[in-house]
Amino acid sequence: MIAGLAFYFFAFILIASAVTVVTARNPVHSVIWLIAAFFNAAALFLIAGAEFLAMILVIVYVGAVAVLFLFVVMMLDVDFAQLREGVQRYAPIGAVVGGILFLELLLVLSVWRFAPDAAALRMAPMPEGITNTEAIGRILYTDHIYLFQISGLILLVAMIGAIVLTLRERPGTKRQDVATQIARTSTVAMARPELGEGIRREDILRPLPPPAKEAPKPVTHEGGHH
Numbered sequence: 001m002i003a004g005l006a007f008y009f010f011a012f013i014l015i016a017s018a019v020t021v022v023t024a025r026n027p028v029h030s031v032i033w034l035i036a037a038f039f040n041a042a043a044l045f046l047i048a049g050a051e052f053l054a055m056i057l058v059i060v061y062v063g064a065v066a067v068l069f070l071f072v073v074m075m076l077d078v079d080f081a082q083l084r085e086g087v088q089r090y091a092p093i094g095a096v097v098g099g100i101l102f103l104e105l106l107l108v109l110s111v112w113r114f115a116p117d118a119a120a121l122r123m124a125p126m127p128e129g130i131t132n133t134e135a136i137g138r139i140l141y142t143d144h145i146y147l148f149q150i151s152g153l154i155l156l157v158a159m160i161g162a163i164v165l166t167l168r169e170r171p172g173t174k175r176q177d178v179a180t181q182i183a184r185t186s187t188v189a190m191a192r193p194e195l196g197e198g199i200r201r202e203d204i205l206r207p208l209p210p211p212a213k214e215a216p217k218p219v220t221h222e223g224g225h226h
Contacts, residue, residue: 010040020033038057
């Protein structure tokens with residue numbers, strides 16, 4: 001009874017947080033609601049008995065991915081007014097893409113059926129001597145090792161593509177050429193100028209020394225004694 005109420009409670013907050021992520025106008029608020037959604041999803045994993053997935057969700061997604069999103073959103077100088085101006089122009093294309101995805105989901109749900117032994121597997125207890133983490137490791141690295149490696153390659157290609165797309169050639173930018181520095185044969189003479197002369201050849205001017213203060217003149221009294 002308590003587990004069921006907790007499940008519906010966290011599920012309701014999770015759905016509300018996910019909707020707020022999409023509908024929030026401020027990107028920083030969207031990232032904060034995304035973190036709330038991750039925490040509630042981790043609570044659902046704990047209720048389901050998958051504590052390893054819950055900890056991974058909190059450590060990896062909340063501690064790394066969501067913080068990275070927040071850092072990028074806060075550090076980039078994004079002109080949100082300009083972004084909102086292009087929404088109406090690309091709205092028809094977005095509607096077409098969204099409609100196609102919705103039709104694909106309907107097709108998948110129309111032909112999807114539960115396996116005959118799915119209910120029995122859901123209620124089956126964990127095998128003795130095998131922890132939750134070990135069971136997930138066997139499934140990922142033994143039963144579906146090739147799919148796991150393919151997913152890693154897809155993420156690698158996506159990372160390389162993001163780097164290539166964001167890499168821009170900036171003219172006039174000075175870069176260090178390590179090979180040229182190591183292979184150079186010329187020597188650099190060390191100059192030792194006098195104080196106050198400066199090195200005009202290198203456009204480095206040293207400040208002149210302050211003028212020497214004159215010694216105070218002795219006061220002399222002429223005439224009679226005071």
